[in-house]
Amino acid sequence: MSAIDLKSEDDLLSDAVGDLASRTGLPVAFGGFEREGAIDVTAVVGNRTPHLASLVVKPTRGLGGRAFVERRPRLALDYRSSRNITHDYDRAVLGEGISTLFAVPILVAGKARGVIYCGAWSRSPFGESAARSALQIAADLATELRVRDEVGRRLQLASTPEAAAPVLDVVIREELREAYAELRRIGAEVADAGIRRRLADIEQRLATLSRDGSAPIEHLDVRLSRRETDVLACAALGQTNAEIAATLSLREGTVKSYLQAAMAKLDAGTRHAAVTKARRAGLLP
Incomplete structure (x- = not known):
């Protein structure tokens, strides 16, 4: 890796x-x-x-x-x-x-x-x-250090020998997905455009690292807004609407609206189906 x-x-x-x-x-x-x-x-x-x-x-x-x-x-x-x-x-x-x-x-x-x-x-x-x-x-320097610490901590799991059990691969993938969601939350709080670009680059690399290589990428003509992606990334971790609202400092009704919009764009009947389709399309890790 x-x-x-x-x-x-x-x-x-x-x-x-x-x-x-x-x-x-x-x-x-x-x-x-x-x-x-x-x-x-x-x-x-x-x-x-x-x-x-x-x-x-x-x-x-x-x-x-x-x-x-x-x-x-x-x-x-x-x-x-x-x-x-x-x-x-x-x-x-x-x-x-x-x-x-x-x-x-x-x-x-x-x-x-x-x-x-x-x-x-x-x-x-x-x-x-x-x-x-x-x-x-x-404050911006502190944010970058915090991101660096978190990414480094999460990626230590990825240094495990490749001979490890397949279950460990799942654990690592979920850890990376949690890091991805956390970085998106931090990025939403950062005003500096340069830092946001660097965070977006790290997010993309995390998404690539955590992707299941056995699952082919489906090319869908879908574009999610930043907030729709933020909400869906939290939903992918199993968070309820109330938990997502607390994580992203949004109203619960706003979270529901973003989820519904993402589900409609992905032609998915449930949040679980939306997450699955987003991952297959490479929109989520």
């Missing part, structure tokens, strides 16, 4: 730090993940000196360490004179010449996984627009 190519955590972080500098308009951005009890800064853009490279921040210490343990953003408009933080990392921050610094924790399922920072070399006004952009970038 082929693996799904996923960006590494460090690559995702580098992308986020680059976006942070371009979208906030602040010249310096950097960040790192928590590893072995400390935040290891591995991504830096816009720096004029090497001081920020390989910076290691302990939780509770400095602006970023405080943001990490408090799980909320922290701002220092004048870093040098700030009395609200420890100054363990003055050599790195002031050595770079940073005056204004904003630190945002990366929260995945409520747990801090790291911190991203953006800053300016002179004391600068820090507006709502820049703060909102930084918070959104941190």
